[in-house]
Structure formats: C-alpha cells, structure tokens
Amino acid sequence: MMADRKPLMVANWKMNATHLDAIQMIQKLSYRLELDDFDKVDVVVAPPFTALRSAQTVIEADRMWIQLGAQNVYWEDKGAFTGEISPTMLAKLGVGYVIIGHSERRQHFGETDDTVNKRTRATLSSEMTPIICIGETLEQRDLGQAEETVVSQLEGALSRLPREQISELVVAYEPVWAIGTGRNALPDDAGLMAEVIRESLIQKGSSEAAEMVRILYGGSVNPGNIKDLMAKKHIDGALVGGASLDPDMFAAIVRYRL
Numbered sequence: 001m002m003a004d005r006k007p008l009m010v011a012n013w014k015m016n017a018t019h020l021d022a023i024q025m026i027q028k029l030s031y032r033l034e035l036d037d038f039d040k041v042d043v044v045v046a047p048p049f050t051a052l053r054s055a056q057t058v059i060e061a062d063r064m065w066i067q068l069g070a071q072n073v074y075w076e077d078k079g080a081f082t083g084e085i086s087p088t089m090l091a092k093l094g095v096g097y098v099i100i101g102h103s104e105r106r107q108h109f110g111e112t113d114d115t116v117n118k119r120t121r122a123t124l125s126s127e128m129t130p131i132i133c134i135g136e137t138l139e140q141r142d143l144g145q146a147e148e149t150v151v152s153q154l155e156g157a158l159s160r161l162p163r164e165q166i167s168e169l170v171v172a173y174e175p176v177w178a179i180g181t182g183r184n185a186l187p188d189d190a191g192l193m194a195e196v197i198r199e200s201l202i203q204k205g206s207s208e209a210a211e212m213v214r215i216l217y218g219g220s221v222n223p224g225n226i227k228d229l230m231a232k233k234h235i236d237g238a239l240v241g242g243a244s245l246d247p248d249m250f251a252a253i254v255r256y257r258l
C-alpha cells in the first residue's frame with residue numbers, strides 16, 4: 001500500500017538574512033499563503049542560527065503555520081565545543097527540522113558520512129527531523145556513478161540507526177551540479193534517483209518505514225519546474241535555496257498544485 005506522504009517544502013536560506021531581514025521575509029511569506037496551503041503542504045523555513053530566535057518569535061506571535069528548520073547541528077549536547085550549536089538549543093527554539101550534510105558543508109567544511117551520521121542520531125534524540133542531504137557531483141554522474149554514490153552516502157548517514165527510526169527521516173536528493181547553477185535535474189532523472197533512494201531505505205528499514213519517508217529534490221528548484229518534479233511518484237517535496245529568498249517565488253513553489 002502506498003503511504004500518504006504530505007508534501008514538504010523547505011526554504012534553505014543558507015548564509016543569507018540578518019534576524020531583521022528574516023522577520024520581514026517570514027511575514028511576507030505568511031501573507032502569501034493560506035490555511036489551505038498548510039493543510040496540503042508542510043512549509044519549513046531554515047534561516048541562519050542568528051535569526052532563529054526572531055523567526056520563532058514572529059511565528060508564535062502571529063500564530064503562523066510556518067515551521068522552523070536549522071541548517072546544521074552539533075552532535076554533543078553541551079560542553080567545550082566553541083562555536084557549535086547543540087540539538088537541545090535548537091529544540092528549545094521550536095526547531096522541528098535540521099538540514100544535515102548539505103553538499104556545501106561536505107565541500108567546504110569537512111562534512112563526512114560519519115559526521116552526517118552523528119548529527120542525524122543526535123537530531124533524532126532531540127525529537128527533531130533530520131533532512132539528510134545526499135547527491136552526486138557532475139564527475140560522478142558522468143562516470144555513471146550517481147546511484148552508487150547516493151546509496152553509499154545514505155548508508156553512511158544511516159549506519160547504527162535502529163530500523164524503526166528510518167520512518168522519521170527526510171532525505172533530500174541534491175545533485176551537486178544542480179545546486180545554485182540554474183541547471184535543475186530533469187524530472188525523470190530526479191524521479192529515478194528518488195526511487196533508488198526509496199529502494200535503499202526499504203533495505204535499511206522496512207517497506208512500511210521507507211514509504212513514510214519524504215524524499216525531497218533540491219537543486220535550482222523554481223516555480224517553473226516544481227510541478228513536473230512533484231509529479232514524480234517518489235518526490236515528496238523540495239529543498240529550495242536561491243528561490244526561497246524571494247517570498248513570492250517560495251510561496252509559488254509551496255502552491256505548486258494551483
């Protein structure tokens with residue numbers, strides 16, 4: 001039986017927006033969405049850490065349905081780890097989702113499958129939802145290694161994770177060559193990779209658990225290409241960078257079905 005997965009649209013603002021910008025952007029986004037949108041789609045905004053508190057305040061004060069995400073997390077809960085942010089700190093701010101292992105972190109900040117695994121387990125322990133990012137480079141795709149790259153990143157991320165926790169994950173398939181390039185993956189290719197990811201989750205957990213996992217596509221998503229991507233059976237939402245900085249564009253992505 002096919003699970004009824006609620007679509008999920010995540011705004012990854014990356015290193016953009018001060019806390020003041022964030023308040024405005026969230027208010028603008030909120031004006032552009034209706035209750036019915038939130039009924040149909042989970043909407044998450046992931047600002048930089050410095051804007052989380054302000055974002056939380058405006059969301060709560062105006063009783064918005066927008067949910068909060070963070071862009072990273074450390075795996076220890078407290079201690080001598082200068083510059084890091086713990087899962088508890090995020091959970092206390094009402095953060096529900098944590099983006100983990102984004103390719104920019106893998107590329108520039110030494111993120112590995114092992115650290116992705118640690119962050120994933122810590123995030124689950126604090127009852128937040130990890131959004132695990134995986135994806136091949138252009139070189140790997142050209143060499144015909146896209147599938148094995150993604151499967152091996154997923155295996156690394158999920159190692160030592162109890163089977164029953166698989167259902168609590170979100171996985172974002174983000175081909176590195178499509179991020180911030182304006183060159184999105186063809187819906188057919190993205191759909192195929194999402195299917196490969198679903199298969200791999202079945203092996204790691206169970207088909208029941210795997211059917212519950214929302215698989216997002218990320219990489220140059222915009223209001224013009226979201227509909228075709230969402231038409232794919234195994235794509236359940238999007239992780240949106242550039243286009244999410246414009247409230248009009250992100251709202252249009254959330255409302256892709258209209």
Ligand code: PGA
Pocket residue numbers: 012174178179180181182218219220221239240241242243
């Ligand atoms: P993009 O970024 O939408 O700007 O390509 C996506 C991402 O990095 O999550």
